[in-house]
Amino acid sequence: MKIVLINPPHTAIGSRIPDDHLPPLGLLSVGGPLIDDGHIVGLIDAEFGPMTIAEIVSRVAASGPDLVLIGHSGSTSAHPTARAIAEAVKHSDRAIRIVYGGVFPTYHWREVLAETEAFDILVRGEGEETMRRLAGTLTAGRPLATVPGIAYRNGDGEILATQPAQAFADLDAYRVGWELIDHRHYSYWGGKRAVVMQFSRGCPHLCNYCGQRGFWTRWRHRSPELFAREIARLYREEGVELINLADENPTSSRKAWLAFLEAMIIENVPVQIVGSTRADDIVRDADILHLYRKAGVVRWLIGMENTDEATLTLIKKGGAKATDREAIRLLRQHDILSMATWVVGFEEETLSHLLRGFRQLLSYDPDQIQALYVTPHRWTPFFRIARDRQVIETDIRKWDYKHQVLKMRHLNPIVLVACVKLIEVAVQARPKALLRILFHRDREQRHSMRWYTQMGRRVWFHEILEFLFRRRHLKDGPTLENFWGAPQDSEEESMLRPQRYVKSLDAAE
Incomplete structure (x- = not known):
């Protein structure tokens, strides 16, 4: 599966004023295990520039992904931008599945899925193992209900959540995808x-x-x-x-x-x-x-x-x-x-x-x-x-x-x-x-x-x-x-x- 990770540009003063940028650890932490599972993974770090939504959509289109994953460490204040990106990507190509993760969607999954149809699946809690299972499930065409720690809409448009995922005990079990930056x-x-x-x-x-x-x-x-x-x-x-x-x-x-x-x-x-x-x-x-x-x-x-x-x-x-x-x-x-x-x-x-x-x-x-x-x-x-x-x-x-x-x-x-x-x-x-x-x-x-x-x-x-x-x-x-x-x-x-x-x-x- 071809997967693109998107780090949205943040509107916070602390993100826009300094000349320095730090890498998006959360996305890299998810990217490492996905790469190890054989998926083709790329990163669009829209903090640089910052990129406009049109530029992000263009980069996504050029990558031709099957799946887009959006996440940001400042997830509450970044949510409006994440939503705008998801809606623009979905408008450009409805075949792309869009996954959304972070602290805010973990808790506000009901509201996020109700307010827009741009997000297909939300990851709740830690993403490393959940995204591995989700990507494997989508590749094999298995039911989403078998993946713990997600929320989604079923075929009737009903908003559902699976049982919570288990936090993994061994933090060394998954590596950070440093090669993405x-x-x-x-x-x-x-x-x-x-x-x-x-x-x-x-x-x-x-x-x-x-x-x-x-x-x-x-x-x-x-x-x-x-x-x-x-x-x-x-x-x-x-x-x-x-x-x-x-x-x-x-x-x-x-x-x-x-x-x-x-x-x-x-x-x-x-x-x-x-x-x-x-x-x-x-x-x-x-x-x-x-x-x-x-x-x-x-x-x-x-x-x-x-x-x-x-x-x-x-x-x-x-x-x-x-x-x-x-x-x-x-x-x-x-x-x-x-x-x-x-x-x-x-x-x-x-x-x-x-x-x-x-x-x-x-x-x-x-x-x-x-x-x-x-x-x-x-x-x-x-x-x-x-x-x-x-x-x-x-x-x-x-x-x-x-x-x-x-x-x-x-x-x-x-x-x-x-x-x-x-x-x-x-x-x-x-x-x-x-x-x-x-x-x-x-x-x-x-x-x-x-x-x-x-x-x-x-x-x-x-x-x-x-x-x-x-x-x-x-x-x-x-x-x-x-x-x-x-x-x-x-x-x-x-x-x-x-x-x-x-x-x-x-x-x-």
């Missing part, structure tokens, strides 16, 4: 040849707003030694200099993470590793942070979410302000950059909350900050808590964490965005931060901070201009539940749990 075209941090990779999937913590935890169903990790070996091969054969970990929480198991660090040190390749983790894991690993740095870890994004204790309790973050501050101090001690995420837009926030948050950020003293806006997903427990809040942004392309989408009780949007933009400037331009950018003792870290500052400055001005001239918030919008539908947290886990891990991961390492 030209590594020379992908970079990060100002031109460093880069890829996205996963050491683990899922997260064992119970933050009730997380849209990823349930999608992966259970925290699992790759073989530390095999993962380090793959990174080393990408450096030696493809010149990859930087690894961006897409994990929610790669350090969940100290034992597994330490084994990976030691394996990377043995490989002895000068790659840089960036990713995100929890502050309490950093504090837990205070005695081995020198190994983090020796293995190539140069920056962690730490999900602090908020500095208000009541808000942290509401979202069940499970962290503590003292731990957050100590994690940043420890990282700096080992020349590892820290990026603190700070989420705003909670219903009861006032100016005093924002001022207190600003002071707390200053006391944390992070190297970088990333301000995000509350963005509830229907399949998370937090959606049920926020179900009666009013939606002020109905364009779901803006549901990308970088735009306010929910009404606040005490602050109107112009006040909130003004405060956030001022706080970003004040934190990033404080004397301590500027001195590090100019005189950090590590040349590579100086380069990283300067690149982030330059990109952040461009994004900052773009966000201000967009807010002033391109956005129109609703004054009396629908409730969150009326906009998206009833809470779906009873379906939060998208797959059946992998049997091998049920016992071994219930016991904390």
